Amino acid sequence: xxxxxxxxxxxxxxxxxxxxxxxxxxxxxxxxxxxxxxxxxxxxxxxxxxxxxxxxxxxxxxxxxxxxxxxxxxxxxxxxxxxxxxxxxxxxxxxxxxxxxxxxxxxxxxxxxxxxxxxxxxxxxxxxxxxxxxxxxxxxxxxxxxxxxxxxxxxxxxxxxxxxxxxxxxxxxxxxxxxxxxxxxxxxxxxxxxxxxxxxxxxxxxxxxxxxxxxxxxxxxxxxxx
Amino acid sequence: xxxxxxxxxxxxxxxxxxxxxxxxxxxxxxxxxxxxxxxxxxxxxxxxxxxxxxxxxxxxxxxxxxxxxxxxxxxxxxxxxxxxxxxxxxxxxxxxxxxxxxxxxxxxxxxxxxxxxxxxxxxxxxxxxxxxxxxxxxxxxxxxxxxxxxxxxxxxxxxxxxxxxxxxxxxxxxxxxxxxxxxxxxxxxxxxxxxxxxxxxxxxxxxxxxxxxxxxxxxxxxxxxxxxxxxxxxxxxxxxxxxxxxxxxxxxxxxxxxxxxxxxxxxxxx
Numbered sequence: 001x002x003x004x005x006x007x008x009x010x011x012x013x014x015x016x017x018x019x020x021x022x023x024x025x026x027x028x029x030x031x032x033x034x035x036x037x038x039x040x041x042x043x044x045x046x047x048x049x050x051x052x053x054x055x056x057x058x059x060x061x062x063x064x065x066x067x068x069x070x071x072x073x074x075x076x077x078x079x080x081x082x083x084x085x086x087x088x089x090x091x092x093x094x095x096x097x098x099x100x101x102x103x104x105x106x107x108x109x110x111x112x113x114x115x116x117x118x119x120x121x122x123x124x125x126x127x128x129x130x131x132x133x134x135x136x137x138x139x140x141x142x143x144x145x146x147x148x149x150x151x152x153x154x155x156x157x158x159x160x161x162x163x164x165x166x167x168x169x170x171x172x173x174x175x176x177x178x179x180x181x182x183x184x185x186x187x188x189x190x191x192x193x194x195x196x197x198x199x200x201x202x203x204x205x206x207x208x209x210x211x212x213x214x215x216x217x218x219x220x221x222x223x224x225x226x
Numbered sequence: 227x228x229x230x231x232x233x234x235x236x237x238x239x240x241x242x243x244x245x246x247x248x249x250x251x252x253x254x255x256x257x258x259x260x261x262x263x264x265x266x267x268x269x270x271x272x273x274x275x276x277x278x279x280x281x282x283x284x285x286x287x288x289x290x291x292x293x294x295x296x297x298x299x300x301x302x303x304x305x306x307x308x309x310x311x312x313x314x315x316x317x318x319x320x321x322x323x324x325x326x327x328x329x330x331x332x333x334x335x336x337x338x339x340x341x342x343x344x345x346x347x348x349x350x351x352x353x354x355x356x357x358x359x360x361x362x363x364x365x366x367x368x369x370x371x372x373x374x375x376x377x378x379x380x381x382x383x384x385x386x387x388x389x390x391x392x393x394x395x396x397x398x399x400x401x402x403x404x405x406x407x408x409x410x411x412x413x414x415x416x417x418x419x420x421x422x423x424x425x426x427x428x429x430x431x432x433x434x435x436x437x438x439x440x441x442x443x444x445x446x447x448x449x450x451x452x453x454x455x456x457x458x459x460x461x462x463x464x465x466x467x468x469x470x471x472x473x474x475x476x477x478x479x480x481x482x483x484x485x486x487x488x489x490x491x492x493x494x495x496x
Binding site for chain 1: 275277298299300301302303306308309310311312313314315316317318325326329357358360361374
């Protein structure tokens with residue numbers, strides 16, 4: 001542990017870089033996957049193609065993707081942006097199916113009554129579909145968050161610093177403590193972000209964890225007033 | 227006033243839901259559309275707020291073709307109640323009632339004041355305002371559904387089998403509540419049901435539908451009971467059921483009403 005006692009500022013710095021790569025990638029994935037999922041749930045036929053294409057994207061190995069993306073978008077070869085976009089693509093690919101499920105799972109009677117009470121298309125999305133999709137979306141976002149935090153470590157292979165740097169450096173210099181620290185730090189970051197997702201999810205869905213009224217033998221007070 | 231002019235509607239499978247339906251529903255009255263499933267009653271109702279468009283013919287509100295209205299604005303101007311209230315599960319009771327005012331950009335504060343008033347009007351305790359629909363009983367949800375439909379003070383109320391999902395005792399309470407509300411508010415109400423007793427109780431006028439939205443008989447409830455137009459209507463209203471045929475006997479100085487089987491149904495008011 002002597003390694004850690006001298007190198008912890010370096011670990012903190014890499015953790016920070018790690019977050020700066022993971023969070024934008026996750027957000028990018030969400031911003032792409034949620035609208036696509038909604039489209040896929042509303043129009044199942046083109047939606048099926050989108051979902052199939054997303055699975056294919058996930059099948060592209062990471063390293064070639066890191067070479068293709070700068071080529072496609074004109075980013076510098078070994079930039080953080082490349083990594084964020086690549087991981088954002090993966091995140092979206094994983095999330096898009098869950099996102100489609102999240103929208104499909106909304107009770108059609110609820111949607112119908114919302115339409116009948118005069119929600120416009122925009123109001124339907126923001127006030128009805130999106131909030132009701134949150135519980136399922138959050139479960140998908142948790143998976144994506146944890147997997148992205150793990151995937152970010154490959155940044156070390158293209159020379160972008162992250163907690164993955166502790167693996168490459170530790171292996172090259174034969175410092176086991178450094179490798180183990182890297183692994184543990186990634187796990188801690190993943191767990192913390194996962195917990196934050198859970199908390200945000202609960203804050204956004206106060207209705208889904210209220211207790212139903214206990215069954216009573218009498219009709220509740222409100223009923224009797226008739 | 228809602229007018230149906232030769233309205234027909236068939237669905238993609240080729241099933242004819244409504245064929246050449248014409249009728250004028252008077253303002254400030256309750257018209258009950260009653261029929262079994264496949265009679266096209268819900269289809270007719272949903273053509274009023276353009277949840278469905280007629281295949282042919284026109285639906286007019288106060289003389290104007292509903293197709294001239296913007297769909298969203300039209301729906302906001304018409305109260306709509308469906309089975310189990312159709313409430314938004316992620317909004318509290320007060321927020322649900324405020325749905326249309328808030329969509330119409332009334333301030334949330336103002337909308338809440340209206341919501342609380344309506345809560346009281348439909349006979350619910352104010353402590354329920356901040357509950358979620360899942361925390362209410364079926365009857366309470368239904369009342370919230372009615373309150374929501376009234377929130378923007380619409381002229382027209384469309385009721386799509388609203389009380390179908392609650393038990394008979396609660397249904398009775400809800401029906402009485404609605405009668406009381408309606409006698410005060412005098413909305414133009416279209417009430418769809420498959421329950422003939424509900425139709426006779428709530429309708430100022432009752433339209434009995436046979437399949438394909440064809441009118442079997444129209445009239446005030448008493449008229450339909452007194453003179454069913456044909457065997458279909460007779461059968462539908464259960465004219466031959468023992469409880470439909472009553473007679474009076476005198477007991478203890480009061481006139482007691484018995485049904486055909488001799489079971490007492492009540493006493494005549496003196």
